[in-house]
Amino acid sequence: MRRESLEWISDEAERRIFQRRTLFALGIIGLVFCAILLRLFVLQMIRGESYLALSERNRIREYRITPPRGLIFDRNGRLLVDNRLGFNLIYNPASRKKRLDDEQLRIISTILGLELDELKDAMKQASIYKPSRIAVDIDYSTVAKLEEAFNIIGRDTGFEIQPTPKRNYRYPQVVPHFLGHMGEVCIAHLKSEPGVYREGDLVGKAGIEKALEKELRGKAGREWVEENAFHQRIRTLRLEPATPGKNVYLTIDLELNLELVKIFGQRAGAAVVMDARTGDILAAHSSPWFDPSIFGRSLSPQVWKQLESDPSHPLLNKVISGLYPPGSVFKPVVALAALKYGVLTPESTVFCPGIYRLGSFEYRCWKRDGHGLLSLHRAIVESCDVYFYRVAEQVGIDRLAEFARACGFGKRTGIG
Template structure:
């Protein structure tokens, strides 16, 4: 058997060495070396990558890992409260529960939304749309699905929180106005911050979804009412749920504000205006403090905080009474016969008349080819300045205007605080308009006609004023000539009651009138209410001496009004004015009332002013109430 060729051939190959030296062995050897090289390269790549991840970039990935379980959450400050002058709370905060989702923690998002919809009733499509706008399903940003969900929706969400990964309920303080609609134009309201406001740099601590003051005191005092945000560092699990709190910095609450407004007087003023379009402004003539500021019609500020529906916003925007306009500071009206106070001061100071000067009023005054009429068709007869104020004789002031001219009238009007903002702490206060000959050339490219001055002298023509300007004018006459800057903020305190600021009266100037001039004008204003021929006897109060002035501002000329409407269409009727101060001996309240299309100042505006004064002084009807 040993001589078999097969065995000899095997032995001749030299065993495994012979195989490796054979052509087949060489091929196998090359394949093995190639494989080893590939394995070496692969391991080298892995080692290099591990070196890069763990050594070179290790700190970065450690931080990312930490951030996946440690997060920072903001703590909103409690907004400052607002009180009236008596310490009655007007604006408060209450807890609101916002439904929030972090999409990255809520995987799979579609299933989480389905469950959430079952518990809350919020449509899946609505929630998915909000997530899509904020970065999609993989976003790590918090997305507010619904604000102020209420306790009925809150309970099932909290009970089923384990089945709702990435879903949290965040508690935040929500603004609440205790007397909805009361002082809405003065207090203002909050609204969600928009992109323009975010980029303005005026709200450095605010972020998308925050609420800020949009109107009134809420807007003007925003930096003080808002406070400063706090924050906390928390550890979360894979589902985004908080495991424990690591660190906390408490929020700094906003400052509490005490206004000069008297709530009883504010409510009374608004009740007296109900059903009409207009404004009431009541001031303390001794310092300029705003006692009441009513604008009608009004609106409910809580609607804005809760999220105003499209239908409600359209209703407000299209309301012909313009409820979103603060008529006390933003609406412009011809001053009508209230302006005769200015004309009287100008005439006396420029010595074109004195207390003995009489003009004859026959009911008309001819100038050029036109006849100017007095409100009293039969005329007032021979009349002096004092009686012309009390009886509001137009012809007397046509004579005054003719002698003064437009520019001298304008000088005294501006000196009385007209044609410029009063400076009250509310945004968008309008300046009004006091025309001059140069203004007309520049604005209308026309020269001034002398006849226009006659209309100007009784408060018509291009004259435009705000109710707060009229209130300041009558307050300045009542206090002896001091023009104060009106103010609403009485004092400011920290949340724990420490005084931050106490407002002190600011003098803006003095009326351009001597004591003798003011004494004569005040006599005329006394006669308006107390003389048997005065135009506002209805404003008299038993036990209190009131002085004032009526005004009837034309919307269109009498000729046009009578021919077009026969006085039947309200929008063509005159506006009713009345201004007053009381008590005459030492005034503590000054009031301006405007009722749009109220026709007569004596019949519509004066009774409102009388009741406002009665309420403040505790007299008449107010005392019986």
């Protein structure tokens, strides 16, 4: 049979060459087939589990559920800070099924108050794994206009209106410097607490929002979702609900603070109301004030420049950061120092003629006619300036400074 199949080759040498070439080709085919079998064995038997896990990761996606932030109340349980529903406009190429032309994009950019090129630049930053935020904390009227536009141009364009929790300061004029404000998490924060935050999260940047960040933030939940090859949701496989943040109760009284706001109006200054028995801060107002919610969204350079250049310094917490003469608050310190060093006794008297002279300078008492002869108790009751000028002179500058430092003057308070 073999010889008959080669009868068409007349020359014996040519037949042998053909046989060798045939055997060589069959050998090559055999080696390739063995290589394929070996590769299949490696993929299926040796590395099968790792590839299965990789396939599962591509099919099953994990989403983070942002926890509701804790609420802040005054001493009487009246709500000062809570959460509200906000909206961000994001662009997600994974959900896009059709492209928009420039005219359609211009409709969206006009609603958002953006230039067309600005919108396009923001869209270019997106990928199927990381959508881009086009607009942050858009108001309800803008949401309504966008919804109407999407009804016309279509809802499969990659644009999505994303609900997101935002901080709501119910009384922005009440202790905004102490309540603090929220801002987008920085890279250093992301690195210091990996897994706790993700890019774009809002965290406490100042005041109580920052000091009690760990208590207020809560714990994020997780949701495992099955998706198809186009990253479209099929079903929820597993859900771990988020844990809300803890509520915080302050010592301040809302009504007292509103009264301070009314008294100051637009005048610059600061005031504190303290319970002398407990040390509780009942009210603390720094004027003028600012709305802390502006820091929870994209702050325009114009607004920031206006706040920063304001001569009345609304961003400065004048209660704890302003430098002012202590005034009559320092009189008890003078009295205690005098008692400590034996300069006077509670029964000692000092005469106030209404004026005190130091070198060529004259300092008047608030009562221009003077208080006359005063004991220590009466001097404190009348808040006599001259009495404490004279006593301070007898104590001496060095001893007075030493005693004042012992009382905490000249040291960091640890507040703010």
